[in-house]
Amino acid sequence: MRNDAAGLLLPAARPGTCLADVAPGWLSVAHDALRCPDTAADRAAQPPLSGVIGERSFEAHPSVRADGTVVWWLVDDTDHRLVREALHMERERTAFLAKVSSMLLSSLNLGRCMDVTAQMAADNLADAALVIAPAQGPQLPVVTCLRGGHPVLSHESVDPDDVPGLGEALRGFPPVPSRWIDPAAAPEWMVPEGFGPIGSIVVTPLPGHGVPAGALVLLRRSQTAAFTEGEEVFARLFAARAGAAMSAARLYAEQASITEILMRELLPPSLHQISGVDFAGGYRPSMDHDRVGGDFYDVHPAVVDGEASLVALGDVCGKGLEAAVLTGKIRNTLHALLPLADDHQRMISLLNTALLNSHHTRFATLVLASAVRKGNAVDLRLTSAGHPRPLILRASGAVEEARTHGTLVGALPNVPTHTAALTLAPGESCVLYTDGITEAKGGPMGGTQFGDERLQRALSECAGMPSESIVERIQMLASQWVGDGSHDDMAVVVISAPRTRHLSAVNGHTRGRFTA
Amino acid sequence: MSTRTSHRLRGDEAVRQLADELWEAVSAADEYTATDLVLRAVDDGVDPESVLLDVIAPVQGKVGREWAANRLSVAQEHAATAVNERAVAALALHPAARTAPERGRITVACVDGEWHALPARLLAEVLKLRGWRVDYLGAQVPTPHLITHLHRTAADAVALSGSIATRLPTAHAAITACQSVGAPVLVGGAAFGPDGRYARRLGADAWAPDARAAADRLAGQPLARPQPDHQQLDDLPHLADQEYTMVARGSASLVRTVFTALEDAFPAMRAYSELQREHTAEDLAHIVEFLATALYLGDEELFTGFITWTAEILTARGVPAHSLPPALGILARELKDFPRATRILRRGTDALIPLHATTAGNRA
Amino acid sequence: MTMMPSARLRLTTVDTEATVRIELRGDLDYDNADRLLAAVTGQLAGRPRLEHLHLHCAGLGTVDSMGLSVLLMIHRRTGEAGVRLHLDDRTARLDRLLTITGTLEHLTASPNGAASSPAGAGESPKNSAEARAARPTGPDGTT
The missing domain is CATH 1.10.1240.10 (Methionine synthase domain)
Structure with missing residues (x-):
């Protein structure tokens, strides 16, 4: 039996014909299965059967009649299905764009952003993708990726204006649309090795935020379908995200390199032995994301051999970059005053004059130390300008405060100081530090200051240690004392008279004797 | 041959x-x-x-x-x-x-708070010998520095070294942060356990027992680029109970409470010198720190291992370890509302029983 | 040992025509030292006949370098305005800070030049006396 609609749909199906001969396979197979009672029960639980007849798609609903014959109700769901497919594709694209965003947002490195862009484009939009960044210098950075492959960076010495649309895309202005180019006209460098004949090729600008971000080139092989309008729109959405990430990465890289250059001048130097005197220093800024702060130190070797090296360690009022800039000024001024290094008071007075300012009282405290090797010992002259006194660690483990005092610089018209002179025997050390160490708050019970006493006690356990170990020990104890709490900048410099080789050779083979 | x-x-x-x-x-x-x-x-x-x-x-x-x-x-x-x-x-x-660098670029760093730099330094030198371009950042690298460095250099991988178990929560933050900017992380050092179990738990991309194994691993199959949307809580869902947060944040006041209670239990403590009192407080702070780490990792053995080690160290230095069980007891009383902490402390106390008997016997 | 959780600075002002007294409680530091400077500047501007400014320091907690900078600025401004600054009831910690930085005399000297506190600038604190006794230091030199 058939009704009129069925007659239109399956004109061959006349009463008495076998269903398998006139209906598509999916329907006749289902029909046979239904007539077999064992599987009939299972069918009810399954989703409605569907399939294609001609150019349209149908859902098929069977109803088994008492006599064992089956009536098939066929419902045309072609439009419904198209909408569902479109929805599915949109969801996939949205998920893809979300993934693109999170991949691209996670890095501020231009190279990595280019890699991610090329790889995701190749895997989702084309058979191969090229990401081209605006040239820095004579060469064009190009990242190429084949579908399923790894991105590869190369530098091409080519003129982007030779490729239609590429020059404009790389300049970022004026805005240009995606540009189809003749596959035959594509330059050799644009075609990945072993790619084969190109079917279609499109150059899409990567829009930056006020700065050119680059261009995306998508290639499809001849046998692959060309880009549909929907795909082009989608590629543009992708390009917008990639361009934003790449321009942010470029801006970050520029800023980071500026910071790096400026910062280099402000970073504390690394210290080592000079003319038979050991120097070691360590610095921890108050904020973990900073590398500079308001503490500073320098060691200037003597110009003439046999004269003293000059050490300066200090602390300017304030925190962070602003304080660091002031330390830069002080370090430069002291450097210029090096010819007067013999006369601490004069250096400090001149520094004070240079820093005095009628608008503010931002001051600095510092210690100057002149150190020179005399035989096996080191002669020291120490002058504090309003700074905590240097500590002297004797071979016995005794800790002394150097008897120097004076006034801070940069706030008052006169800065009288008093210099202490002393001698370090081999293995003895002088410790210069900033109050970030002693005023560090923390400890096992919390809220307690590290304090002078604890510092001196810790130092007395360091007798005989090399200068860099003393620095490390003090930094470690103070940092552990603070724990995860906040702290001020902390700087330590240790000046040591090296233990003599002779001593090591005599005592060296007995464990522990060297501290005696 | x-x-x-x-x-x-x-x-x-x-x-x-x-x-x-x-x-x-x-x-x-x-x-x-x-x-x-x-x-x-x-x-x-x-x-x-x-x-x-x-x-x-x-x-x-x-x-x-x-x-x-x-x-x-x-x-x-x-x-x-x-x-x-x-x-x-x-x-x-x-x-x-x-050697001339002919391979990729590796960043070698120690976890923040990690002062033992030598193992990382050795690895850095070995990698240089094997032709990598190495950025060695040294001891105790704050995570923001590490990430800034990665943004600037796009290293192929990060090798992170840690010897102190209590820095593992910090190490976890560093591992996740590196991965989130696209750098896979190889970890090594005593902190991650003799079999690297904590490396896995913290979601590291690879673990190596020593510098040679680390260099071999990096020379082999390149570490896969990590997925960027990974979060710390994904590795350790038990953190949702907030026990770690409460214990870690309240550490100082827990130490004060236990210290005072110990003084009541051991009147002899009142005669301690300032230095002895500070050492005692530091020992207590250490216990709380390990408890917090065990809570973070969801690993009771980390705590029992530390407690027995402490008892041995104290004994080696001639200090009686008899105040450990009462200290754990007082802590358990303070943390009675925290089921995981309570269980860990009980396990710690149990671990001390055989040791305690031995040291008592030695002294008799 | 000091057990001093960081405390917000509180300022209490008591005044007569010729005298202003500001009571300081809490920390004078990076985060809030500017408030004291603003309060003092306001007083100086609003009272042409002011003669004495008393800062009552007994309740001061931590004074950091920014705090000291503000005290130095206040001293400069009061001097310019012909007002005498008094740092009253200074804590031992404050005196220690002023001593180390060599500013005690400057901040506390009376107009005739003598320091109002007997704390001599630059004397070694006693806790190193033992260490010094253990081994004599080299000769002191004055530049």
């Missing part, structure tokens, strides 16, 4: 001999002898990598063990380490150790 083997054997002997001599020099803080030894070995044709890993690394391991056994003072341990570091620095400048 056979000549190579015999050469190798002779090499092994020479290397053992060298390690013994270096230990002598290092334990006497004799920098000059140590540096000369290392440089002469390379002059004589010993492979620089072997000097780093078969001579210097074992000697540094011995420094740590001797300190733990109280046969080296703090000062000696620091001095020995400094001498070893200087030997590494000298070796790095030897012409035989100069």
